[in-house]
Each structure stands twice: as C-alpha cells, then as structure tokens.
Amino acid sequence: MRRMTARPANAHQARLLRLLRDGGPNSRAQLGDQVDLSRSKLAVEVDRLLETGLVVADGLAASRGGRRSHNIRLAPALRFLGVDIGATSVDVAVTNAELEVLGHINQPMDVREGPVAVFEQVLAMAGKLRATGLAEGFDGAGIGVPGPVRFPEGVPVAPPIMPGWDGFPVREALSQDLGCPVMVDNDVNLMAMGEQHAGVARSVGDFLCVKIGTGIGCGIVVGGEVYRGTTGSAGDIGHIQVEPDGRPCACGNKGCLEAYFSGAALARDAEDAAHQGSSPELCTRFENSGSLTAVDVAAAAAAGDAIALDLIRAGGNRTGQVIAGLVSFFNPGLVVIGGGVTGLGHTLLAAIRTQVYRQSLPLATGNLPIVLGELGPTAGVIGGARLISDHLFSPA
Amino acid sequence: MRRMTARPANAHQARLLRLLRDGGPNSRAQLGDQVDLSRSKLAVEVDRLLETGLVVADGLAASRGGRRSHNIRLAPALRFLGVDIGATSVDVAVTNAELEVLGHINQPMDVREGPVAVFEQVLAMAGKLRATGLAEGFDGAGIGVPGPVRFPEGVPVAPPIMPGWDGFPVREALSQDLGCPVMVDNDVNLMAMGEQHAGVARSVGDFLCVKIGTGIGCGIVVGGEVYRGTTGSAGDIGHIQVEPDGRPCACGNKGCLEAYFSGAALARDAEDAAHQGSSPELCTRFENSGSLTAVDVAAAAAAGDAIALDLIRAGGNRTGQVIAGLVSFFNPGLVVIGGGVTGLGHTLLAAIRTQVYRQSLPLATGNLPIVLGELGPTAGVIGGARLISDHLFSPA
DNA sequence: CCCCCTTTGTCCTCGGACTGGAGAAAGTCG
C-alpha cells in the first residue's frame, strides 16, 4: 500500500488536522466554531484536505437542531509507530491518526547491545504488529531513546548508558528501514508528550514529568512545547548532587541522585539488605532468583516489608529534595511522576510530596498537583506517535 | 506634548519597529533585505508607520553602488522609562526608542517603606529626568520589583521582602500617574532582558541570568522569551536548600541558599568575622562605620584579606552548587552572573565556575560560558525599557 | 563630461484569495 506522502499546505490545514487528531471526528460546522475562518474558506481547506486523502468524509453528524452536518475524520488507514527504547526493554505500538493505541508489544532487550541489534528487534516487532492486520504500513514513527538526542538531526549524543549509540544516525537509518518519516527524541520527553496528549497533563501548559527508571530524567514542557535545551540534554537531573562527597556514581562524580535512587541503585540496596538479613521478605526473594530488582522491592513493600518501605521512602525523600529545587526554579503547574518505579506507587509519591511541599515556597506549591502518570508504559509510545504527528501535521 | 498613542496595526509593522529598535536607523532597502516582503508591500507598511508618527525619515543612507536609499528611524522624540526597584535602592532611567540610556539616576530607598512612598520617589526621579530636558513625557514605562509578579495584571504577589506590596496594583497606579502604558515584572527578569538586548546575552536563545543582591534570583530565557512560570515565581532559587537542617532562613525553612550567600548573609558573616578579630581588614572597617555590608567584603577582598576571600569563595561554592543543578536541568547556552555583588568579581566567578564545571555533565557544560553581566546597574533599566517596548511594538 | 550599469522608489495592473449574502438542501418541532 502506498503510504501518506501529503502534508498540509498551510497553517490552516495543519490546525484542522490537529483538531481532528485531538478531538476525534468532527463535523465541518464544529470545526468552523473552533478555527475562526469564514465558511467559504473553511470549505475550501477541507475540500483540499479531502483531495489529499489525509481526511475522509465519515457520514452524518448528529443534528444540532437543523440540517445535519457531514462528519470529517482523519483517514482511518493512517498508522503511526511509537517506539520507546528503554535501558532493559523495548515498547513498540501502532496507533491510528487519533493516536489511539491499536496494538502494543513489549520485549526485554539490553540497549547496550547497540543500535543495530536493537533496531533489528524493533523492526521485527513492527513487522509482527503489521502481520496482525492492524497496519498495512506506517506513515510515520516516533522513537524515544534513553539518553540525550540532538533533536534536529535525530542523533543520540554522548549517552552514558548507551555505549555504541553515540552519533548513530537513528533517524536516517530507521527512516530508510521503515520507509516513512521518523523523529527521534529522549524517552523522557516522549513520556511528557504522551501524558500531555492523553494523560494527566492535558490542558496544562507548563509542567515537569519526572521519569524514574534505570536512570532518572525529567521532561520539561514550556507553553505546551517540549523544551530540550541547547545541546539536547535538558532534564538530565539524575546527576544533580544530593550529597556532597557522597556515593560514587557511574558518571564519575559523587553523590548524584541516581547513585541513591534509580532502578539500579534500588536493586543494589535491596541486595545489601538481603545479605544483611534485615529483611526476610527480600531475603527469600533473593534466594529464589539469585538477584533483586526494583520490582522485588515493590512487591516486598506491597507485602508490608519495613526495610523495602524504608528504601522507597529514602529514595523518595532524595528525589523530592531535587524536585523541590526544580519547582522553586521552574514554578510548574503540575509535576508528573512516572517510569518503571510507578509500581512503588503511593509510598514514593507521599515521600516526594512531603519533601516538595515542605521545601518549596508556598507561592510555587500552593496550587501544585504532584501526581503519578496515568498511562504507564503507553505514555512513551503515545508520545512517540504524537511527536511524529506533530511533525507531519505542520506546514511542509 | 501629546505622547505616542499609535500602535503597529499588524505583525509586519511590529516586526519593522523591532528591527529599527534593535538595529538602529536603517534604509528601506536594508529593511527589505531582512523582512521577506515584496517591495510594494514594504513601501505600504513603511508609509503607514510614517503616517502614525512612530517612525520618521532620516536623510539619505550611504550608497550601496546605486541610487542612495532614504533612511528610516524610530521617532527621535519617543521616550521610555526604565525603573528598577531594588531592596535598598531605586534606579530610574530614560531611554530613546532604540533603548539607549539618555539619563540615569540612582537613589537609596528602602522598599519596605511601601509602594506609596516608593512611587512618590520614583515619580520625583522621573520628574527630575524630565526637567533636564531629556524627555518631554514618556511613551511607556517598564518597572522591576524585587519579588514575584502576576505578570498579566502587573501586580506583586506574596513578595517576602516587600511587606505591604502584596496585591498592590502597581501597573494601574503607575499608569495613571505617568499617563502612559506600564508593564511590571520581576527585577531579575528585567536584568535578563537587559543583558539580552544590550549585554552579553545577545544572540543567545536559552540562558540563565543569576542575580545576587539582597536576595538571589534567576531569570530564565527560553527561545528568546522570558519564562515566568505558572504563578510568576519561576527563578526563585534563593530558597533552594543547600544544606539539610542548615541555617535558619527568613522564609521559615532551613539551609536555604540565601541564608548562606546574599547581601544580608554576607554582611552578617563579615560582622561575625570582625567580632572574632580574625580579619584585621574587616575589623577596622567595622570600627569605622559600626556595621558591614557586601561592599565592605568586596573591598577587603580586593585588599587581599584572606577571610573576606574565603567568605566569597564559600558563597560562590554554594551558589555554584545550585547553579550546577540548574545547568543539568535546563541545559542553557549561557549563564550570566549579575547583581550588586558583581563587585566581588572574579573570585566569585571562579568559585562558581569550578563548581559548575565539576558537577554538571560534560554535554551540558562543554560549551557553556559562565560570565559576569556586562551592564551592571543599567541592565535592569534597559530591561524595563525593553519590556515596555516589546509590548508597544506588538500588534494592538 | 558622457554613457552605461546598478540600486532604489513609485506606479500600475493582474491574479488570486477571502468575505459575506442569497438561496437551496436537509432537518426539527409544534
């Protein structure tokens, strides 16, 4: 099947496409209410979009008291691919043009195997999704990688946990392999975009999205747009120092937040606790599997294990300390907590909240919700679809 | 004299006005090179601007090889007022439409005397500037106050060091008294805008501007625009915690940056040192005047006093620690240090640099200049003029 | 000093785009 090549010819068409993406099928009249164009102009632009095949007619809308309007929707055959590459697993999902997830696969995978191996697997996963009949091809793909990205080129730069990825032309390579436009971004930014599109951050202009997984990162949204910084490393809060002369960190410094709280640090602390025998719950789990991960800690905490709860609380305090500083600095309208450790749930959230509300100034915290992400593992892939759709639904 | 009431009628005119403001007098042809409008369209818009009186013809431009072009400039009678209200003094300056400072007055003043008393003095100072013949009236004024501001309304909110100012309708009151449009912002944001317009931050899109004075604040510029946060308190970094359970701070918390380094904290530390007799330099200064300020510390340091230097270094380290975190988070293209303590100069700068370059990740610091502000006390007033001119030079 | 080239400014016409009204089509409701 030939895929979409058309792009909106002007800002009006782009606007209409985004309205249809975010609001679903809509009647011409309703569109008219939202865009402040004359009826004639609107009709012309809609007709042109219909010609390009980007949108299609979709029956009659419900009456608003008079003649019924014809519905318009984005072409139902449009498919976006969202790819979220984590440190230890990969998520791939297909969405329609309204960014609804039609199919979603997760597979374990070590990012350190390098870009070639990872993309082989990603392509296989995409092929599997296509084979289910969900898609005949892809009109665009958005990829998230766990490290800084030079956004315009779509190339990872100096990613600490991804040796072998530095400078790899992700965008170009995947664009070739998939045969469609591709955009690449940091995985945390994708999560932020996902929560903004379909999660808790709808209708918030300025917010932070803290992702606690193998590492810790923070998506920054300013005026509805992701802020990436001068070199694409904005939001890299995992290596903010929380303890002068503290624990050595993989980055070479001491006392970084990540050295105290992250998937890896938590696992190590848990194993230490297991060795010392202070936590029976963790002990048995360790003996069963020979190692421990954040998931074990979450399970132990859920079972009421005091040591596990303490570990989570301590990490939450440290994270909260950093977030408190960021809140004072950035004065966001919302803070979203997400990532692999959301399993730690409300114990973690409570610790973070306590710390932030105590340390930041009342003016900044007065009306500041701090909440868990709503979308879990789909945030990243939805964000990927959103990223590429934003790109495609903008004037060429 | 009737003052300017005209405003640009559309985005093109606004664009032209800003080009003339930032680039000075310009020929029609040069303007044409910058704006991507057809000659006819450009001529029409320029003619309209001439009609409104916002710009005037200004003789002939140098030849570029053919017929000489007519120069265009902003009306030379336009005057903006920049007001920078600090905790202990007020700066007032007049600028022309190109934001060049024509006259500048500084007077000591305690902001705690309240808005009415302060504005009485500001009006007197403005009157004095007018009396010198520099201005026959003002076409707009930009005011900076040392605390958070609800920007759209121009009203201070919950300013910790300005009791009595909370909710005072600064914008409205001053607009009445001066008879011209007024915009109000945080003093740190004004400093950032000043350095952006005429100082070290020209041509940098994303930067931070740290002002160390009575308090510590940070102006945040994203994509050339000042970011103010959800409630206008963005950049309030003085109360970020640098020492768990540390010194009590005026804000009620413990271990805030401001409790360790700021005009007030530095003065107190210096007096302590004088009492203990460890610093002869500070001792004699204390005996002379009965108290010490940051200026004394700067002088003592300049004279080579070891204790004074240590105080500055310690403060710089603490500040650098905070800035390092912000750099990791925000990934700016430039960090500007300014405010009253710039007298502490390179000792301070060196301490901050050391800390930032050591603690932040290479990708963020690799190409990151950390410099002192170029404009000193004029940064704020130029920023004020810039603020109001941005407002007036935008479509009505 | 003259002629030719370049640059700038003005005028004018043509084409395209947009507005808004008229009226037809399609429904709702009493």
Next chain:
DNA sequence: CGACTTTCTCCAGTCCGAGGACAAAGGGGG
C-alpha cells in the same frame, strides 16, 4: 404540514499583494 434552524454551495464584489515596467538617483570608466 408549515415555520424555523442549521448546513452547505454558489457567486459576485472587494481587497490585497506580487511583480513588472519605468523613472529617479548615484557610481565609475573611458
């Protein structure tokens, strides 16, 4: 079944901007 509403299409009038033609102004070489 008729009056009213809403939607959609068509059309003419209008406005705006692009870009060519040409005049004005200056530079520089011969």
